[in-house]
Amino acid sequence: MKEVAAVAGVSLATVSRVVNGAPDVAPALAERVNDAIRMLGYRRDLTASMLRRADRASATIGLLLEDVANPFFSALHRSVEDVARTRGHLVFAGSSDEDPRRERELVESLVARGVDGVIIAPTSGDHGYLLRDRDAGVAMVFVDRPPRYIDADSIVSDNQGGAARAVEHLVSSGHRRIAFVGDRPELVYTAAERLRGYRRAMQEHGLEELVLPPVAGPEQARAAIADLLTGAEKPTALFTAQNLVTIGAVLALRDAGLQHSIALVGFDDVTLADALEPPVSVVAQDAAALGRQAAEILFARIDGEDRPTQHVVVPTPLIARGSGEIPPG
Amino acid sequence: MKEVAAVAGVSLATVSRVVNGAPDVAPALAERVNDAIRMLGYRRDLTASMLRRADRASATIGLLLEDVANPFFSALHRSVEDVARTRGHLVFAGSSDEDPRRERELVESLVARGVDGVIIAPTSGDHGYLLRDRDAGVAMVFVDRPPRYIDADSIVSDNQGGAARAVEHLVSSGHRRIAFVGDRPELVYTAAERLRGYRRAMQEHGLEELVLPPVAGPEQARAAIADLLTGAEKPTALFTAQNLVTIGAVLALRDAGLQHSIALVGFDDVTLADALEPPVSVVAQDAAALGRQAAEILFARIDGEDRPTQHVVVPTPLIARGSGEIPPG
DNA sequence: CTGAAAGCGCTTACAG
DNA sequence: CTGAAAGCGCTTACAG
Numbered sequence: 135m136k137e138v139a140a141v142a143g144v145s146l147a148t149v150s151r152v153v154n155g156a157p158d159v160a161p162a163l164a165e166r167v168n169d170a171i172r173m174l175g176y177r178r179d180l181t182a183s184m185l186r187r188a189d190r191a192s193a194t195i196g197l198l199l200e201d202v203a204n205p206f207f208s209a210l211h212r213s214v215e216d217v218a219r220t221r222g223h224l225v226f227a228g229s230s231d232e233d234p235r236r237e238r239e240l241v242e243s244l245v246a247r248g249v250d251g252v253i254i255a256p257t258s259g260d261h262g263y264l265l266r267d268r269d270a271g272v273a274m275v276f277v278d279r280p281p282r283y284i285d286a287d288s289i290v291s292d293n294q295g296g297a298a299r300a301v302e303h304l305v306s307s308g309h310r311r312i313a314f315v316g317d318r319p320e321l322v323y324t325a326a327e328r329l330r331g332y333r334r335a336m337q338e339h340g341l342e343e344l345v346l347p348p349v350a351g352p353e354q355a356r357a358a359i360a361d362l363l364t365g366a367e368k369p370t371a372l373f374t375a376q377n378l379v380t381i382g383a384v385l386a387l388r389d390a391g392l393q394h395s396i397a398l399v400g401f402d403d404v405t406l407a408d409a410l411e412p413p414v415s416v417v418a419q420d421a422a423a424l425g426r427q428a429a430e431i432l433f434a435r436i437d438g439e440d441r442p443t444q445h446v447v448v449p450t451p452l453i454a455r456g457s458g459e460i461p462p463g
Numbered sequence: 464m465k466e467v468a469a470v471a472g473v474s475l476a477t478v479s480r481v482v483n484g485a486p487d488v489a490p491a492l493a494e495r496v497n498d499a500i501r502m503l504g505y506r507r508d509l510t511a512s513m514l515r516r517a518d519r520a521s522a523t524i525g526l527l528l529e530d531v532a533n534p535f536f537s538a539l540h541r542s543v544e545d546v547a548r549t550r551g552h553l554v555f556a557g558s559s560d561e562d563p564r565r566e567r568e569l570v571e572s573l574v575a576r577g578v579d580g581v582i583i584a585p586t587s588g589d590h591g592y593l594l595r596d597r598d599a600g601v602a603m604v605f606v607d608r609p610p611r612y613i614d615a616d617s618i619v620s621d622n623q624g625g626a627a628r629a630v631e632h633l634v635s636s637g638h639r640r641i642a643f644v645g646d647r648p649e650l651v652y653t654a655a656e657r658l659r660g661y662r663r664a665m666q667e668h669g670l671e672e673l674v675l676p677p678v679a680g681p682e683q684a685r686a687a688i689a690d691l692l693t694g695a696e697k698p699t700a701l702f703t704a705q706n707l708v709t710i711g712a713v714l715a716l717r718d719a720g721l722q723h724s725i726a727l728v729g730f731d732d733v734t735l736a737d738a739l740e741p742p743v744s745v746v747a748q749d750a751a752a753l754g755r756q757a758a759e760i761l762f763a764r765i766d767g768e769d770r771p772t773q774h775v776v777v778p779t780p781l782i783a784r785g786s787g788e789i790p791p792g
Numbered sequence: 793c794t795g796a797a798a799g800c801g802c803t804t805a806c807a808g
Numbered sequence: 809c810t811g812a813a814a815g816c817g818c819t820t821a822c823a824g
Contacts, residue, residue: 135801145811150803158809175595180575181510181521182801185816192510194555194576202556203541205534205734212532215558224572226523227531227556229544243553246509247523266504384738404735405534409713411740464817474795479819487793511817515800 135176142170153178184248190271195432196226196244196252198237203229206377206402206421207255210277213425214253221433223250232321234259245272251432253425256281258321273435277428279323280445287431289424289446293324293401296417296450297331300373300399303415303452305339308462309371309397312336313362315355315383316375318348328375328401344369355382356389363390370462371397377404384410397460399452408455415458417450424448464505471499482507513577519600524761525555525573525581527566532558535706535731535750536584539606542754543582550762552579561650563588574601580761582754585610587650602764606757608652609774616760618753618775622653622730625746625779626660629702629728632744632781634668638700638726638791641665642691644684644712645704647677657704657730673698684711685718692719699791700726706733713739728787730779737784744787746779753777 139149144163151159152167170176184192197214199207211227218225226244230237234257241264244252251273261281268274268286276288304312312332319326329345336343346362349355359372359382372387374380380400387393393412400407400416407414427446452458468478473492480488481496499505513521526543528536540556547554555573559566563586570593573581580602590610597603597615605617633641641661648655658674665672675691678684688701688711701716703709709729716722722741729736729745736743756775781787 146801147803147811148809151810154803160809163810177571177575179514179577179801181577182514182816183803185508185511185514185801185818186803187816188804190816192576201541202531202544203534203537205532205537208532208534208537208540211537211556212530212558215531215556222572224555224557224569224576226553227540227544228553229541240553242506246506247521247553248508248510381735381738384735388738406710406713406733406735406739409710409717409739410735475818476795476820477793480794483819489793492794508817511800512819513800514802514817515819517820519800 135178137174138167138170138176141174142166181248190248191250191436192248193222194224194226194247194249195429195436196228196241196249198228198230198240198244198252198254198256200232200255200257201229202227204377205405206419209421210255210425210428213422214429217426217429217433230255230257232257238263241267245270250436251275253277253428253432254281255279256323258282258323273432275428275432275435277424285443287435287443287445289428289431289448291324291419291424292447292450293327294331294334296401296419296452297328297373297375298335299331299450299452300401300417300458301332301335303454303458304371304373304397304399305335305341307397307459310341310462311344311367311369312341312371312373313344313346313369314373314375315346315349315359315362315379317350317379325375332373332375349379349382352378352382352385355379356386357382359383359386360389363387363392363396369396371460372399374398374400377402380404380407380414380416384414393457394460395463397458397462399458401450403453410457412457412460413455415453415455417452419450420448464507466503467496467499467505470503471495510577519577520579520765521577522551523553523555523576523578524758525557525570525578527557527559527569527573527581527583527585529561529584529586530558531556533706534734535748538750539584539754539757542751543758546755546758546762559584559586561586567592570596574599579765580604582606582757582761583610584608585652587611587652602761604757604761604764606753614772616764616772616774618757618760618777620653620748620753621776621779622656623660623663625730625748625781626657626702626704627664628660628779628781629730629746629787630661630664632783632787633700633702633726633728634664634670636726636788636790639670640673640696640698640791641670641700641702642673642675642698643702643704644675644678644688644691644708646679646708654704661702661704678708678711681707681711681714684708685715686711688712688715689718692716692721692725698725700789701728703727703729706731709733709736709743709745713743722786723789724792726787726789726791728781732782739786741786741789742784744782744784746781748779749777
């Protein structure tokens, strides 16, 4: 910028004004400055700009997910990016892998780099450590799960309701032995909520619960379900409470040749679910809506909107495709 | 930091030294400084630090993909993140949607925010605009596709070889009418390379090419293939040159009830491909290897490694699962 | 080993 | 409308 000022024969302040599109600068000067900028290939250093600016805004936000490669989270990521783009913000993305320590490290890295706000899919830890950041003016919205020990905006799926609906659906086809397979409830809020929904619905119908030990990832799910299917307590239907678990279940049922005799409803949609034999019925999550609304609320906060925290719940409709409509054997 | 210095009763310089772990500071002072830091909940502003530092390093990198939500790119993203994490770097991620203008805007946003380097899956545009940034010291590595009009490290899949192998595989089962369905070759380098591989192999066997008009996304692919299957020129085998196209093909074949009579080999693996009926044969891409190696080369460059640009090609093995081994009708 | 001072690239009152 | 000067939060020679 110094160089631009020298070439254009004006002061630093004038260059700054031109670069920032200030209204009150003589056209002739602006012209000269712009020529110099083009000539030198000058690009403003936004981080330096931010340091001195009154609002200290960096035009960046942070997005903390369980795993950027999980299709649910990557769809959410994309919709956050789209909103951020309309606001001229760039997004840092990171994966916590459900590790509270890693989450905290990532958040601190983000804050140290001056992000204007963060969207967090929180792990199970205590989020009190964020109070300091919030007081320091970092906007924050929680997505997919609510935080613990801090009051902040959140936007989550209807986990309990969706899970209960899945069970109701199976019961209405006559199932009574419905197994639950899901992620670790003590670690993952959504897993706990979906388990709760399952329990509620089972109890309402006076049915005995059949909850498998928690699994993480498709391979563990596949193995656990393979065990279940060879055991004495074989269910007539499965409710799989996460996308990767559903994938494991599809594989296990196929391995055992039982995909047409044991019913399956998954939570969260899966690519090609409708091309499987039978097509897989799911309780669908709207990842794009979660991401979009989280980003919109975040930017409203960044803009200084000051109203009570809001807690949005996004519906989770059931999509019947075939696997969930198999009657009990 | 000023406040910390005041509370600890030392100079700013000393606080800075303690924060940066400089070796030559008296333990007693360091102690006092650390106490003050804890007491005040002080966190260093990395962006200000970067501004003054000799190396001007921000400990951030940028990652530019076609779409962060495409499973191939999100897997690549994750492996980049993992390498970046070991180096204490945060990663900005963005989607170009194959739009050269958008790519350029994103790159300029990244550079303006002082990233130490960028990993780019380039669009079809001219990348000469990056010369300025490279000369300014921004490290850059191209992934999935090489750049145009700039010499830089690149790491890509064996697209042509993999495509040729897919065709060879089908030919060896007796197929002669093999259709190609892929993305827009004039826009997407990988699409062009895979088309070239298809053409090469078809010519080598003296077979007539059957290239469908380019498609983008699963829905377009599904429609185009549905048309093909009802036409007079019905092929006995399909080679689908991208993951989303393969998904469209699976759906179209299933719609027509032809999934057991028309062979299918896809480029790039797809979730649940092995659970479909029949399981889908693919030429597999190693997205994790692409991302990891791109990140490793990038950090070597950031570390100042100065050797000729390298161009890595990652193998694309064929995985036979069933759909690619269906004989011609 | 420690501090006072200069300065990174910008923006912003303050004069004029 | 424009410029000289101060300062954002930090690091880094330079003295001592």
